[in-house]
Amino acid sequence: MAAEVLRMIPTKESVEPDDRQLVEQIRQGDDGAFETLVRRKTSKVYGLCYRVIGNGEDAKDISQLVFLKLWENLEKYDSAYAFDTWLYRMVTNVAIDFMRNKQSRDNAVNSNLRLVKTSVDPEQTVTVQRKEVESVFNVVSGVLSPKQKTIFVMSEMEDLRSSEIARILGCRESTVRNHLFNARKLMQQQLKKRFPEYARLWEESR
Amino acid sequence: MITCRQFRANLQPGTADAALLDHLRHCDACLDYAMGIDPDLFFRSIGGEELVPPGGLDAFVGDVMSQVRVRGAETSLAPRRAAGVWQRLAIAATVAAGVTGATLVYRIEQRPPAAHPTQTAAAAVKSAVARSAALATKSFVETYSSHNATIVEVPNEGSDAKIVMIFDDTLPADL
Numbered sequence: 001m002a003a004e005v006l007r008m009i010p011t012k013e014s015v016e017p018d019d020r021q022l023v024e025q026i027r028q029g030d031d032g033a034f035e036t037l038v039r040r041k042t043s044k045v046y047g048l049c050y051r052v053i054g055n056g057e058d059a060k061d062i063s064q065l066v067f068l069k070l071w072e073n074l075e076k077y078d079s080a081y082a083f084d085t086w087l088y089r090m091v092t093n094v095a096i097d098f099m100r101n102k103q104s105r106d107n108a109v110n111s112n113l114r115l116v117k118t119s120v121d122p123e124q125t126v127t128v129q130r131k132e133v134e135s136v137f138n139v140v141s142g143v144l145s146p147k148q149k150t151i152f153v154m155s156e157m158e159d160l161r162s163s164e165i166a167r168i169l170g171c172r173e174s175t176v177r178n179h180l181f182n183a184r185k186l187m188q189q190q191l192k193k194r195f196p197e198y199a200r201l202w203e204e205s206r
Numbered sequence: 207m208i209t210c211r212q213f214r215a216n217l218q219p220g221t222a223d224a225a226l227l228d229h230l231r232h233c234d235a236c237l238d239y240a241m242g243i244d245p246d247l248f249f250r251s252i253g254g255e256e257l258v259p260p261g262g263l264d265a266f267v268g269d270v271m272s273q274v275r276v277r278g279a280e281t282s283l284a285p286r287r288a289a290g291v292w293q294r295l296a297i298a299a300t301v302a303a304g305v306t307g308a309t310l311v312y313r314i315e316q317r318p319p320a321a322h323p324t325q326t327a328a329a330a331v332k333s334a335v336a337r338s339a340a341l342a343t344k345s346f347v348e349t350y351s352s353h354n355a356t357i358v359e360v361p362n363e364g365s366d367a368k369i370v371m372i373f374d375d376t377l378p379a380d381l
Contacts, residue, residue: 031271031278038270039263046266047257060259060266067270068277130234134252157253159227184246201245 019083026074038067044084045091051153052095052146053102054138062098066091088160088168092150099146136198140190144183151176152183210236219244228254352376 017025017033019040025033045066049059069090077086141149147169154160154168155176162180166173192199208216213229213236221227221244230240230247231254240247259266355374 031274034274035267035271038267042259042263042266043256046259047255050257051253056260060261063259064266064270064273068273071274072277130237130251133248137249137252152249153253156250159222159224159253187249198248201241201248 020079023074023077023079023083026071034071037070041067041087045087048088048091048153048158049095051157052092052150053098054141058098058102062094063091066094069094085164085167088154089170092154092168096146096150099149103146136191136195139194140187143186143190148179148183148186151179152187155180207232214239217243220246231255 017036019037022033022037022040026037042063046059046063049062049066050056053059053062066087070087073090077083141152144152151165151169154165155162160168162173162176165176169176188199208225208229210229210233213226213233216223217226217240227250229236230251237251240251352374354376355372358371358373360371
């Protein structure tokens with residue numbers, strides 16, 4: 001009996017409005033609902049921005065821009081579709097734009113720099129350290145186009161399926177798979193060049 | 207989270223199992239083992255974390271909300287600045303009237319000035335003076351004799367002056 005009574009008392013989770021309900025409340029002028037939505041989605045938005053951009057401060061600025069755009073365009077959201085898909089679309093658009101501008105700026109600055117080869121012995125055994133994987137990713141993903149990198153991050157780090165990524169980016173699933181294939185290939189080539197100790201992992205597994 | 211033993215027993219190349227990926231992302235001991243099974247898991251190991259912006263979540267949310275309030279204030283002022291339909295029509299009518307008036311004034315100013323009565327009289331006097339001056343420069347003939355001429359004298363009442371008319375084909379036309 002006591003257990004049944006406990007089940008009837010609404011828990012904190014059950015009274016919390018879902019994303020669509022929050023959007024409805026925001027449309028009616030509830031600023032508090034928007035704050036709840038920002039708090040709820042910050043980790044997702046910032047996480048994707050950080051993985052794609054690779055810099056905490058830039059990712060923070062881009063995330064804020066995304067939330068401002070979200071607030072300005074909330075009237076356009078069609079609640080027939082998943083809110084996260086719509087939100088991710090906004091994030092990827094802003095992040096890809098930022099990356100394209102950054103790439104053209106960096107190309108202008110670094111056009112005279114030469115790649116310095118690492119002096120690590122490729123034969124040495126390596127123990128993979130998680131903290132290193134992130135810095136390796138930041139280096140080798142530099143060869144990817146903004147779209148390739150965004151797709152790679154969504155697939156490998158955000159664990160989104162190809163069909164979801166295709167919906168977010170408004171392209172075909174085959175295009176997503178194609179970008180993923182090319183991204184992996186390019187990054188392996190870069191690993192061989194820049195981090196031969198890690199590239200051995202692929203060679204050994206064949 | 208599953209144990210290391212479960213992870214190692216179930217890990218297959220190309221896995222997308224959420225529990226396995228979660229373990230991979232939190233257990234350093236199993237990361238190296240996973241690389242030996244499937245090197246493509248290399249970059250998958252850095253996903254899945256809850257990332258917080260620099261400065262913390264509260265500061266981030268505070269920044270976003272303050273920017274939203276600023277934008278909100280801007281947009282709420284906007285309707286007050288915008289004119290209603292009747293106001294817009296009135297403004298358009300005023301502008302149209304102004305433009306039409308200015309055009310009319312400009313056209314009137316460009317037109318050649320109309321003949322004014324005083325100006326006409328002055329012009330007539332001026333031309334008469336010029337004509338008389340032209341006549342004055344001509345030689346004055348006091349006596350005239352010719353075999354071919356016909357001279358007619360017209361007496362003028364109450365005055366010494368006489369009007370004399372000379373008809374002679376040999377005389378210059380402007381005399």
